[in-house]
Amino acid sequence: MTDLQNGINAWIFLNEDEPPQTNYNSPDSCYQSLIDCKVYDSATFLGIAFFEVIPAEQGSTIKIGNASHSGGLTNQDYLNFVLRDARQVNHGIKFLATMVYSGANTLAAIFSGGGDPQTQASRFANNLVTYLKDNGMNGLDVDWEGDVSNQMTRAQFQILFSAIRAAFDQQPVKYYLSFTPAWPTDTIDYSTVNSKFDFVSPQFYDGTSLSTFLDAGISPSKIGYGAQFEPGNAAPNASAQQVWSMVSEGFSSQGAQYNYQDIFVWRFNSGNFQFEQAQVMILDQLGNPPTSNTFDDTSIISAAGNPNLTQMTIRSGDVLNAIQAINTGTGPYNTGTQGTETGIFTLLQHGGNSGGAQIVNIPLNDPIVSISGYTGVWYGWQCVLQLTLTGKSGATYGPFGSMAGSATQNRFVQPAPAGQSVVGFSGSTVTVPLAGGSQTAIIAALNAVFA
Template structure:
């Protein structure tokens, strides 16, 4: 991925179920949505939160946190523990995406943070024992590294000397293994404990939590190296500066940044998280973000999974490019459900999908009332200067309002009419189809819509 060596990543918090009353195996749960709509395919790394430091046979090791689901007050019928959830996530995410890598994200508050390994004994010995035990745990569970949520108690209770000893030792032990193990960090503000040379030399990527309102210049000004900085994103309301959309994140990340007259690329995008109370918004925005960073290869397109992950909200705006034929379409969906409300609790979730097709033809943007959804598409396909394509498109709302026709069909030699209509109580929520690249009169080329299908829900 150009400019993002460590890809698009996200955390998942095992202890939170959604919607209320569900558990991991509920058909409508946020965890099953990740599987059903293949959200895991959008990830390079998944940070699983939160792990704790516990005593091992020699020194300390890690385990998934004790904050379990079993009989909790929010969902007393959930008889699954966090260990069950961990087992299921590792299994199911890998089934969806065999290349996904898993990071054990360490807890940042309480008495079982990384600072606990220095509770007694020789600090170097404790760090070495922990690093060796950590590798044993990661290998046993098929995980790929350690992720450090640097804030709260772990930042307050660890000294700068301990910081250097611990992470230098983990890096050394990781590098002795025959396979690559990763060390990542998501820092919030407070730099009093950092040993910045250690931070630069031991961590693969450091993705600041920009959503807490701290700026890149503040992190760099404090002494953080620009060479391994990622971008911490968030599509959950509640923090000071959560992100509004995938496009807003990508516009911040894709140009990179300048520091002391030198240009740098962000190393990754790391998103908190996939299963908050706003999980439909989070999961769909992640999928859109992945497409922005990795434009889909080939000529086919299909927005079905993204829109389904968002809860199948209505299309409320479309930009259509057309001239003699249908050149491109781009849909915007607006969510009204409780789990896709955007990053402000009073907002609806806005999902701007990618444009399908090229930039030729004239562009028209139409606004579609949310209470008058599109229920049918009609038009013509045929041959245009030897190319099979969609010649013309018309959209019709539930009230009978029409939009279009888009495409004059001039230059076509055959025309075949088509109609696609929704079943009662359904509407058009997305599109699938294909494009074809054609030459233009000036010698350039552009993509046009070769085939188009409405997705109803």
């Protein structure tokens, strides 16, 4: 498994409100979903976009870009809310100020007034540290494309980021410098990238290949993976599983093997925010598999907008060995990225790989409204012996699990409340020995998640 040195990360773009006509405090807003579903728990770094360069008493500093929101709220209000609420959900989350890449207030503006470049860079670096300290933020993220990549020279690049690194390193706590290029440019000083930045997350969703960045001069020991769970760019990602398949094996460069340093996902609050928030949560579970024997799909499925359960892979033999759910979203905010009107959410498997696997396809218009079966003791282990799914039409799937070898059998039925259906599961597993000395996990307890 890839060692993601700098974790799984995401951006948030404060200018945008989704759904339209909401604001930060609306119960159904993309921002409240991040809190209610604990999506922030899945991010190590949160890049907050976009900050601008503005004049200061000595040199330049940064501020969040201007935008107005309903209810008289501003981007500054949103910044204050995000810093407060994200940290309440995830005490260890780190905040990066993501710099704007277009217009007159990019990092290139630091050098626009003339004068000595080293002095301008040093003053900005000192003012930047003051801003980060005052606002409880942890570093700077440089979105490298557009105007900033055209207007800043290679010499200015070297001077500026060397000055920022020096100012950061003088502090008693760690401050981070992140580089997120859309493509290589002649204005990048690659030796500075490799020596001054903590990690580099190329925007692969813009269509530029890993080899292009490596050939340009970015060290393979710095490279992370830029992902996207919304449509609009050349190569958006289809799912958390697709990203993880690209990242988990690492990559080779000049005969050596390397791990990606992080995954950075654009972004938490687009027009399909339910899809992207849920995919980041699934991605976090893929990268950091749960160590507990309990499981609960509720938060991920809630973030996804509670889409219908449309497929299950069920492993069974004597007992219920494992379940894995796939949900299909049809709402306006959980659409996928591949030109379809549906978002597909593949949840993690709960349980081990013993028993035989069966795939159950569930019609979108005939949702599961009840689970039933038996629990009991199987060779001394308390577990779920058998499971049956029942659709709204009365169609049944199963039973799964023969109950052979069980000493007791206790029937259970869990029907959905009126107007709801089964969208996921919670429960626990237990590890049991197998013949030959190996072991596996089976389902110890199971509850339906209804919505």
